[in-house]
Structures are given as structure tokens and as C-alpha cells.
Amino acid sequence: MNQPDQSQVISSAPGATTTAAAKGPTVILTGDRPTGPLHLGHYVGSLRNRVTYQDDYKQFIMLADSQALTDNMEDVNKVHRNVVEVALDYLAVGIDPAKSTILIQSQIPELAELTFYYLNLVTVARLERNPTVKAEIVLRGFERDIPAGFLTYPASQAADISAFKASIVPVGEDQIPMIEQTNEIVRRFNRLANREILVECKALVPEIGRLPGTDGKAKMSKSLGNTINLGATAADITAAVKKVYTDPLHLRVEDPGHLEGNVAFIYLDAFDPEKDKLEEMKAHYVRGGLGDSIVKKRLEVVLQEMLAPIRARREELAQDKGYIMQMLKEGTFRAREVAARTADEVKAALGLSYF
Amino acid sequence: MNQPDQSQVISSAPGATTTAAAKGPTVILTGDRPTGPLHLGHYVGSLRNRVTYQDDYKQFIMLADSQALTDNMEDVNKVHRNVVEVALDYLAVGIDPAKSTILIQSQIPELAELTFYYLNLVTVARLERNPTVKAEIVLRGFERDIPAGFLTYPASQAADISAFKASIVPVGEDQIPMIEQTNEIVRRFNRLANREILVECKALVPEIGRLPGTDGKAKMSKSLGNTINLGATAADITAAVKKVYTDPLHLRVEDPGHLEGNVAFIYLDAFDPEKDKLEEMKAHYVRGGLGDSIVKKRLEVVLQEMLAPIRARREELAQDKGYIMQMLKEGTFRAREVAARTADEVKAALGLSYF
Structure with missing residues (x-):
């Protein structure tokens, strides 16, 4: 059973x-x-x-x-x-x-x-x-x-x-x-x-x-405070992306980074429409020489672009x-x-x- | 509890x-x-x-x-x-x-x-x-x-x-x-x-x-076959009353009878409208000298009288x-x-x- x-x-x-x-x-x-x-x-x-x-x-x-x-x-x-x-x-x-x-x-x-x-x-x-x-x-x-x-x-x-x-x-x-x-x-x-x-x-x-939570926990959950809501404001998204869990072993830019459990890359895999560029970025990160800030910048662009029309439509509908x-x-x-x-x-x- | x-x-x-x-x-x-x-x-x-x-x-x-x-x-x-x-x-x-x-x-x-x-x-x-x-x-x-x-x-x-x-x-x-x-x-x-x-x-x-069953069991229940239904025919009632459990120790008419667990008297207590006559009958039964057949005859009269109009009304309604x-x-x-x-x-x- x-x-x-x-x-x-x-x-x-x-x-x-x-x-x-x-x-x-x-x-x-x-x-x-x-x-x-x-x-x-x-x-x-x-x-x-x-x-x-x-x-x-x-x-x-x-x-x-x-x-x-x-x-x-x-x-x-x-x-x-x-x-x-x-x-x-x-x-x-x-x-x-x-x-x-x-x-x-x-x-x-x-x-x-x-x-x-x-x-x-x-x-x-x-x-x-x-x-x-x-x-x-x-x-x-x-x-x-x-x-x-x-x-x-x-x-x-x-x-x-x-x-x-x-x-x-x-x-x-x-x-x-x-x-x-x-x-x-x-x-x-x-x-x-x-x-x-x-x-x-x-x-x-x-x-x-x-999808894991922004803190790297297995599940996104309101009670854990590790979610990004569909109606999140631009500022909410910026703040959430800043806190996104990446690779704790990736201390210096030149160090090789890890993708497993790396929430920034898991989210990019899920949402980035430019798959080829994403693969290049992953390879670069694993090789070393790509800082988390660059990865997070890309993640923020992707999420802001994806969520902006959803938020706009949501706000419009909420009026009626x-x-x-x-x-x-x-x-x-x-x-x-x-x-x-x-x-x-x-x-x-x-x-x-x-x- | x-x-x-x-x-x-x-x-x-x-x-x-x-x-x-x-x-x-x-x-x-x-x-x-x-x-x-x-x-x-x-x-x-x-x-x-x-x-x-x-x-x-x-x-x-x-x-x-x-x-x-x-x-x-x-x-x-x-x-x-x-x-x-x-x-x-x-x-x-x-x-x-x-x-x-x-x-x-x-x-x-x-x-x-x-x-x-x-x-x-x-x-x-x-x-x-x-x-x-x-x-x-x-x-x-x-x-x-x-x-x-x-x-x-x-x-x-x-x-x-x-x-x-x-x-x-x-x-x-x-x-x-x-x-x-x-x-x-x-x-x-x-x-x-x-x-x-x-x-x-x-x-x-x-x-x-x-109400006990006609057989003296504690409960009247269809599955025990010891019931008298409200729609029972006159013949059903006659047959059921014949089998009603009385006092197993009351072997000869002149013996004193017992009322406890005596289904004939329990039914009479429940249904006989002539309470005074019923009390006399009970006293006589306990004293001895009153046969079960007399008691059952009275029970049959009482049940037939009570159920006849119910049955007639039931049959009439069942037509429509x-x-x-x-x-x-x-x-x-x-x-x-x-x-x-x-x-x-x-x-x-x-x-x-x-x-």
C-alpha cells in the first residue's frame, strides 16, 4: 500500500x-x-x-x-x-x-x-x-x-x-x-x-x-517566509532575489561554483526563456569566474519581466x-x-x- | 463516558x-x-x-x-x-x-x-x-x-x-x-x-x-421472526397470539401463574384499554385457576380490535x-x-x- x-x-x-x-x-x-x-x-x-x-x-x-x-x-x-x-x-x-x-x-x-x-x-x-x-x-x-x-x-x-x-x-x-x-x-x-x-x-x-524556497528549503511555503508571491511588488522581488540561496562553498568569484541545490539556478532553469544563454552561464559558473551577483542580476531580470504583466493584470482585476x-x-x-x-x-x- | x-x-x-x-x-x-x-x-x-x-x-x-x-x-x-x-x-x-x-x-x-x-x-x-x-x-x-x-x-x-x-x-x-x-x-x-x-x-x-418479541426475547425484531406488524392480517394476528410466550411453569389451570416475562400480560398491559378488568385478570392468574387460553383469547380480541382499523386504513391508502x-x-x-x-x-x- x-x-x-x-x-x-x-x-x-x-x-x-x-x-x-x-x-x-x-x-x-x-x-x-x-x-x-x-x-x-x-x-x-x-x-x-x-x-x-x-x-x-x-x-x-x-x-x-x-x-x-x-x-x-x-x-x-x-x-x-x-x-x-x-x-x-x-x-x-x-x-x-x-x-x-x-x-x-x-x-x-x-x-x-x-x-x-x-x-x-x-x-x-x-x-x-x-x-x-x-x-x-x-x-x-x-x-x-x-x-x-x-x-x-x-x-x-x-x-x-x-x-x-x-x-x-x-x-x-x-x-x-x-x-x-x-x-x-x-x-x-x-x-x-x-x-x-x-x-x-x-x-x-x-x-x-x-520548487525550493528562496532559502534553499525543499518547499516554498508561506509559513516558512521563503516564497515569492505572484502578486509580489518589484521591490518584493528585488529583496527576495537578494536573499536567494546559492552555493555556500562559492566564496570567491574565481572559485568553481556548484549547481546542485543552488536556488538561483533552479529558478533560472524554471523561468529563463533564453535556454542557450543559461547553459553558457551555468558552464561559466561551474568553471569558476562568475560571481553570484551576476547570476542574481539575471534572475532578477527574468522574474521582474515574468511577474510584471501578471502583477499588472492582477491589480487591474482587483479593481473590479x-x-x-x-x-x-x-x-x-x-x-x-x-x-x-x-x-x-x-x-x-x-x-x-x-x- | x-x-x-x-x-x-x-x-x-x-x-x-x-x-x-x-x-x-x-x-x-x-x-x-x-x-x-x-x-x-x-x-x-x-x-x-x-x-x-x-x-x-x-x-x-x-x-x-x-x-x-x-x-x-x-x-x-x-x-x-x-x-x-x-x-x-x-x-x-x-x-x-x-x-x-x-x-x-x-x-x-x-x-x-x-x-x-x-x-x-x-x-x-x-x-x-x-x-x-x-x-x-x-x-x-x-x-x-x-x-x-x-x-x-x-x-x-x-x-x-x-x-x-x-x-x-x-x-x-x-x-x-x-x-x-x-x-x-x-x-x-x-x-x-x-x-x-x-x-x-x-x-x-x-x-x-x-416491547418483547412474541417468543419472549427482549426485542421485537423482523430478523427474529417474533413481530406482529401493523399491517398484519386477522389470520396473522391469530397465529401470532397462539404462539405468544406465557409462563412456562403454569402447567395446569389451577396452578398459580407468573406475570414476569409473560408476554401475553406485557402486551395486555400495553394495549388493553380496560385497565380494571385487566388487573382482575392478573390477580386471578397469579392466584391460580385462570388458563392461558382465556388470557390469549382476551389478547386476541384486544389486538384484533386495535389493528383492524389500522389495517383497513393502511389498505385503503396503499391503493393510492x-x-x-x-x-x-x-x-x-x-x-x-x-x-x-x-x-x-x-x-x-x-x-x-x-x-
Whole structure:
């Protein structure tokens, strides 16, 4: 159980035609827990891909506010506020609400309904064995006081994925057990219904993995203060780049430098559009004779150029909160129609249709 | 934790005015899992009281089909079919849909929504300590393979009770821990919301406890085949009374008889309207000289008289399934309006209102 089943994973997005087992376009579900503004780590790991996916797939992007509450019950306003912030991030990076359906999880009661029924299709022992849940329980320090909503959130994820009949779910490597659990529930339900009502899904693990924090720590995270947010000001970016972790052994310009764990180069690999020049710069750095200040200067140019239009668009959109709310309302409405159809099918198969 | 907290229990229904802490009429929630036709045990333990309650309280009666599924996932048609059967039983005994609101649980998605949020307000450890849940896990032989929906069903019960802001919940003694758990969730939520949005409830334990089976076993139960259903035919009743367990030591008519555990007399105590004559009969039986056949003859008269009009009304109603479905639809609709208001309040307090 601890070894992810690689048959449920795809490493790059297949063509829309090859995975469309069911009729209709291939559906992809992605989303974020709205607990803070999005940053470069999100951009590399998911947002940038979504801008591409929306042309190839029917894409649903979920603002998972109900799920965020499972461990933010004591700060409900944070979640509420960040729904709009994250929506601004989405539009600012080029997610197009005409191509992607952006929805707010809590506003689709059918997701809670499906969760409710799926809880009958998974045992407590199985949830307790889920490696992702186990790891997150340790991470959050719950110990024995695990909120029931936290232990059972794989059923909620299965509801989110299956409600939209998504067959592709972009996730990090650590989330693959959640996809397996979803597919177990899907299969168990279909067997019970004696029909292929729900759709199995595959994890799509992005090629570029997690972006390290500016301090060199493995993960960019708001709580570690090592992020560069998508809405960062020019001054924020300058300050962050100055502190970026490089090679601690590279003391003098003429010394050979190291690329491994060197955050400046990891970011340049991720964002510098001029790949050839970057390769030359890397070779120079490894040889010796290239100072960190030159590398950081380049990084600053790259990040400022990349983030300036995103920030500008974000600021412009933030002026018109009415538009953002209307966009969220329409996306949620469209998504709810899909989820309600699935919930109706599920309930009918369970004998819960009367009128 | 194993000792029910008696402060959360009332032994007889208080006047409507004394418990109405909140504004508006006192609300009572009752219901049944629709897994089979109702029998004399239900009549004594709950149905008969509901006919009285509906004049004193705002009464919601829930057909708990979703809850019944937690351990009937392999026989979903049974639950579907019995929703109508139980509704027929309700109307046949005198529950009046103009006074009581009869609702189907699964048709009110807000109950699943509230369950979803309440799961964040209770820990796994707390659910595992719930004595009612523990006992039912043993009863159903789940051992380690407990469906998650079964472990978490106290959250679902809290949702059902609180959705209608019920302050009185008639339950058996064994269900008191469920009421305590509901009140814990209610208090935790109100503290979080910093307002008295949800209402605490009290268990109302009926004065006449559980009716034994016709075979003398402690509980009347379909699976034991020791019931007399409300829709029983005259011949069913005759056959059942013949087999009713009396006093195994009462071998000859002239022997003194015993009343303890004597099902014929327990049923007469519950149903014979002529109390004085019954007391005379008991005295005679204890003294000796009164045969079981006389006692059973009286029991048959009493049961036939009581059940004949119920059966006739049931048969009449069963002719018009359209009426029953319409009644259920209207009741469910009215109930949903109330539950949706509560769900809106709960979600608003959790910061989950946007549009």
C-alpha cells in the first residue's frame, strides 16, 4: 500500500483523444486550497500547466474552501478572503474563465452529498492506512485528536474528482495514494451499481517537480517566509532575489561554483526563456569566474519581466471585485449542473430517487 | 463516558411552553430507518406517542433512508421499497401530514452538507469512544472493517437534529450517547460562530420501554421472526397470539401463574384499554385457576380490535400510491426549506457565503 501503483500515473498529459474512454471531451480537475496567495511554486507546479490544459481538455479548477476548513476551523475568514485572492491569481496568469470552469467547492452541495455516500464505500482501516493521510496527520501534529473530517477527506476528494467525471488529475507524487483511493471508491461504486457510472482517473505528475524556497528549503511555503508571491511588488522581488540561496562553498568569484541545490539556478532553469544563454552561464559558473551577483542580476531580470504583466493584470482585476464574483458565480453554476447530474445518477443507483 | 449524562434526558414530554428556549414552537424530531414494515414494538415505543406529540409540538418525522444505507449498501432496493411501506404505517396509525412534517432524508442535500462540516467538529477518537457506535459495531459484526460512514454517523445524526433545530428527540435509553454527541457538536459550533445558531436538544425516553418479541426475547425484531406488524392480517394476528410466550411453569389451570416475562400480560398491559378488568385478570392468574387460553383469547380480541382499523386504513391508502408520494414530496419540500435555512446560517458562520 505504501508503494504508489504506477499504473495509475501518467507522466505527461496524453492527447485528448487517447484517454477519452467515455464519450465527450477528456475532463481534467485541478484546484487549490485557498489558504494564502499563490506563489512561484504554484506557478511552476500547476498554474502554468493549466494555461495549456485549458486548450486541450475540459478543465475544472476548484477553489477547495470546504477542504481548507478541515484544518482551518479556527480561522474561517482566512479561507473566505483567499478565495478571491486565488481567483485573482488564476486570471492574472492567464487562466481563461471562458475555457476553464472555476468553481467554489462549498457552493456545490452535491460534493458533500457524494462524500456522504462514498463514506459507506471505504473502511476506517483503509483510510487509516492511506499514506498521504498518515503523512499529513504527522505534519499537522494532530496525533490522536484527528478531526473526523480530516481522516475522511479522501472520500471528499473522490467526490470532487468523480462529480466532474475527471479522468486526469494533476497532483504531486505525494498525492498518488489519494488517486488510488478515489479509484477504489469508483470501482466499488460501479460494481454496486452494476454500471460504469463513475470514471476512473489517472494522476498526472508534472515533469518539473516542487520548487525550493528562496532559502534553499525543499518547499516554498508561506509559513516558512521563503516564497515569492505572484502578486509580489518589484521591490518584493528585488529583496527576495537578494536573499536567494546559492552555493555556500562559492566564496570567491574565481572559485568553481556548484549547481546542485543552488536556488538561483533552479529558478533560472524554471523561468529563463533564453535556454542557450543559461547553459553558457551555468558552464561559466561551474568553471569558476562568475560571481553570484551576476547570476542574481539575471534572475532578477527574468522574474521582474515574468511577474510584471501578471502583477499588472492582477491589480487591474482587483479593481473590479464585482467581475471576479460574477465569474466565480457563473463557473460555480456551470460546475454545479455537472455535479448535480452525477449526484442524481449516484443516488438513483442507490435507490434514492422517489419523485 | 459510558454513563449517560442524565441532565440531557427528560422522562416525559414537557409542556410546549416550558422548553421553548428559542422563539417559535418547540421542535421535535423523530424517525425510522426504512428497512422493514413497522410492528407493535414501534407502535408502543414511538408511533403512538407521535400521534400525541403532533398536537403539542412542531413535529418532523424523518424516513432515514441515507442512514439505513450505511449498513444496507448491498440491498439498496430494500431501503427504497420500505420508504413507502413505513409512510403507510405512519398514516395508518394516525400521524397526520397536516400536523407532522414527514420527510425523506436523502432528498435533503443540506443534511449531507451539515454532516460534512460537522465532521470537522468531532475527533476520530471521540467517535470511537461513542458507546452506541461501539455497541452497534459489535452487533453488526464489522470488527475492523467498519465503513467510515458507520463510524461517522453520529455527525449525520447531529446534522438531522440540528437542521430542524429540534430541542426534543425521542430515543431509547441506548441512544442517549448520540444525543450527548450531538450537543457537543452544537456547542462547539456555536462557540466557533460566537452565536447561538444551533439548538441543544434533550433525549425524551418513553415511559413504556421496549416491547418483547412474541417468543419472549427482549426485542421485537423482523430478523427474529417474533413481530406482529401493523399491517398484519386477522389470520396473522391469530397465529401470532397462539404462539405468544406465557409462563412456562403454569402447567395446569389451577396452578398459580407468573406475570414476569409473560408476554401475553406485557402486551395486555400495553394495549388493553380496560385497565380494571385487566388487573382482575392478573390477580386471578397469579392466584391460580385462570388458563392461558382465556388470557390469549382476551389478547386476541384486544389486538384484533386495535389493528383492524389500522389495517383497513393502511389498505385503503396503499391503493393510492400517488397520494403517498405527493404527501412525501410536500413534507420533504417543507422540511428542506427549514434545513436549507440552517445550512445557510452554518455556512455563513464558517465564511462560506459569497454570492
